Amino acid sequence: MKSLDKAAWRSQLRAQRREQPFPAAGATLAKVALAWLESLRTNDGGLAGSPLSVGTSVCAYLSIGSEPDTGELLATLTAAGYATYVPVCEPDFHMAWTRWTPGVPMVRSTLAPVMEPVGKRFSFAELSSVEAILLPALAVDGDGVRLGQGGGYYDRFLAGLTAEAGSKAGSKSVPLAAVVHEHEFFPNISLPHDDLDAPVTDVLTPAGHRRLGKQS
Numbered sequence: 001m002k003s004l005d006k007a008a009w010r011s012q013l014r015a016q017r018r019e020q021p022f023p024a025a026g027a028t029l030a031k032v033a034l035a036w037l038e039s040l041r042t043n044d045g046g047l048a049g050s051p052l053s054v055g056t057s058v059c060a061y062l063s064i065g066s067e068p069d070t071g072e073l074l075a076t077l078t079a080a081g082y083a084t085y086v087p088v089c090e091p092d093f094h095m096a097w098t099r100w101t102p103g104v105p106m107v108r109s110t111l112a113p114v115m116e117p118v119g120k121r122f123s124f125a126e127l128s129s130v131e132a133i134l135l136p137a138l139a140v141d142g143d144g145v146r147l148g149q150g151g152g153y154y155d156r157f158l159a160g161l162t163a164e165a166g167s168k169a170g171s172k173s174v175p176l177a178a179v180v181h182e183h184e185f186f187p188n189i190s191l192p193h194d195d196l197d198a199p200v201t202d203v204l205t206p207a208g209h210r211r212l213g214k215q216s
């Protein structure tokens with residue numbers, strides 16, 4: 001029943017993405033993302049404006065089709081000094097990470113309809129100082145429930161992340177921001193979800209950043 005709800009939501013949201021032309025908002029989204037990352041550093045001891053530490057990383061992704069365009073976001077974060085990583089699909093819905101830089105050669109994944117940089121693949125644990133993870137989504141609600149494309153790639157990845165963080169005493173959790181078009185953020189509706197869905201902490205749209213869930 002619950003997965004039927006998810007399927008119905010997905011087909012509605014995909015139809016809306018196909019049928020509605022969206023104004024190009026890549027530059028605005030890039031500004032929103034950079035300002036949010038900067039604010040994380042401000043809240044973490046007044047570091048805003050100071051140079052990034054060498055090796056500070058962000059996990060993001062390369063948008064496809066009618067997803068909000070992340071091309072400029074990736075370029076902006078890289079130019080600001082972040083080491084920027086994007087996911088690579090692996091068998092059994094697992095994900096590895098690879099470095100994105102402007103002009104990096106790319107190939108189409110054999111496992112999902114996405115482009116991926118050619119280059120060394122890293123496990124998340126191999127990445128140093130990940131400041132935040134930006135995730136693709138079809139929709140997100142006010143509690144941080146994220147509806148993705150339905151592969152379960154990110155849910156599996158996040159489950160591993162939580163297990164790993166839980167095993168390290170005092171480890172700080174990484175902020176998780178779903179990226180959607182503004183009308184795909186549903187602050188007052190509860191999206192269908194199950195026990196395997198890992199909630200996100202934030203949402204980014206071209207209209208701005210919002211903190212989600214009980215921690216806000």
Ligand SMILES: Nc1nc2c(c(=O)[nH]1)N(C=O)[C@@H](CNc1ccc(C(=O)N[C@@H](CCC(=O)O)C(=O)O)cc1)CN2
Binds near residue numbers: 136150
């Ligand atoms: N840009 C992007 N990269 C990603 C994901 C994603 O959702 N978006 N993934 C998340 O797990 C993983 C790949 N899995 C995917 C599984 C299904 C579809 C998919 O069905 N896409 C739609 C088109 C989407 C659109 O145009 O808005 C399709 O092909 O109909 C995409 C990615 C990792 N990389």
Ligand SMILES: Nc1ncnc2c1ncn2[C@@H]1O[C@H](COP(=O)(O)OP(=O)(O)OP(=O)(O)O)[C@@H](O)[C@H]1O
Binds near residue numbers: 006
């Ligand atoms: N931690 C997990 N371990 C094993 N299977 C999982 C896990 N998380 C999700 N799944 C399975 O993956 C499938 C897709 O899950 P779901 O519909 O929540 O995907 P999604 O979050 O929309 O997709 P994505 O994360 O790829 O964007 C479901 O069959 C679900 O049971």
